[in-house]
Amino acid sequence: MVECATITVLIAFFVVTIITYWLLEFHYFMRILFCYLHSRFVKKKLDILDTSMYSSVCLTTDIDILLFHMNNARYLREVDFARTDFYNRTGLWQKIREKGGLVYQGGTSIRYRRFIRLFSLYHITSRIVYWDQNSIYMEHRFITKRDNFVRAIVYGKQKVIKCNVEEVITELMKTPATKKATEVRQKPECPSEIRLWIESTNVSSNKLRENVV
Incomplete structure (x- = not known):
């Protein structure tokens, strides 16, 4: 029995x-x-304007039909893990939830430069490059460890609802996790690639609105 x-x-x-x-x-x-x-x-805490690093490896579950390098779609999934790492280590996620806010992906732009081959070790660096009242713009770089080469660059736009992004990040800058409280930190200027990307998405949004019956 x-x-x-x-x-x-x-x-x-x-x-x-x-x-x-x-x-x-x-x-x-x-x-x-x-x-x-x-x-x-x-993992150790980071300040909101610091760069985080998330390490990974290209496995057999990540490759495409050519069987020797990472599937294009896998890059964006790996960014999910890198972004989770960044949001938690900087306290960004906790601060947004504290204010009753929510985050969702509003857009992604990716540039592939070279393959990440099967069993290659790589890391993803993540940092905030710009923000406005409603959105956070992040840069993620895929860098192979053996040659320190940037294999791909991903820009992501995270839309934040029910709270003001400017207030959230300003509060985090005033309460640094690792640096001296006397250090002056300022909002970065909008990078040219982000500015052009915003313009491009605005053009696309306007065209879509024009086609709505």
Whole structure:
């Protein structure tokens, strides 16, 4: 009876695992959870204008049909982990939630420069390059460790609702996590590539509005 019960439990566990993987990309959610816990409770804190670094490796689950380099779509998924790391280590996520706000992805621009080959070690640097009242603009660089070459650059626009981004980041700049409180930090000028990207998205939005019947 004990053996039958054990076999039944194992079969049930196996079936539930298969169904879970079929319905959800289970390892993605587990990585997000691990990244959240590791960045929140293990890795050192960063100031809001610092650059974070998230390390990873190109595995067989990341490659495309050519079977030797990272799938283009995987870059954006990896940015999810890097962004989670940055938001937690700088306290940005906690500050936004403290004010009752929410964040969602408003746009992404990516430039691929060279392949990230199978089993290559790389890291993603993340930093805020600009912000306004409603959005945060971030830059993510994929850099291979063996040659320190920037393989891809991603710009992301995170829309923040129900709170003012200017207030959130100003408060975080006034309460530095690592630097001396007397250090003067200012809002950076909008980089030319971000300014042109904003103009491009505005043109696209206007055209879409014109086509609405």
